[in-house]
Each structure stands twice: as structure tokens, then as C-alpha cells.
Amino acid sequence: MLTGVPSEVQILGVYFPPLSVAIVIGLLCAMVVSQLLNRTGLSRFFWHPPLANAALWLLATALIALFIIAP
Secondary structure, eight states: OOOSOOSOEEETTEEEOHHHHHHHHHHHHHHHHHHHHHHHTGGGGOSSHHHHHHHHHHHHHHHHIIIIIOO
């Protein structure tokens, strides 16, 4: 039965679970957003910037896993 959700992602002959790929892409997206927030000065509104970066990483990973990998 084919559900559309990949069970493995092959990168250079190595198989990875889809969630690990989403975690890496989410980290890259969170780093880009964090850099943009630092350059524009909006990161000064965060009470605890490392916690905000972790939340950005979690949010980006969840959105990528939900909308890109799951369908």
C-alpha cells in the first residue's frame, strides 16, 4: 500500500529517515531567519535569544515535516 510518505530518503547512497532530513533543513532555515533577525535588530525583543533560536528551529522543522514531507 502506497501512502505517499517516503519511508527513506537516499542521499549519495546513504538512506536517511525523512525526519532527519527535515531536522537538517529546519536548522538551515532557522539559521537564515536568525541571521535576518540579527541584521535587522529585531532579535533584541527576545528575552532569551538562544531559546528563541531553538523555538525557530522546532517551528521550521515541524512546518517542513508537515507540509513538505508528509503529503
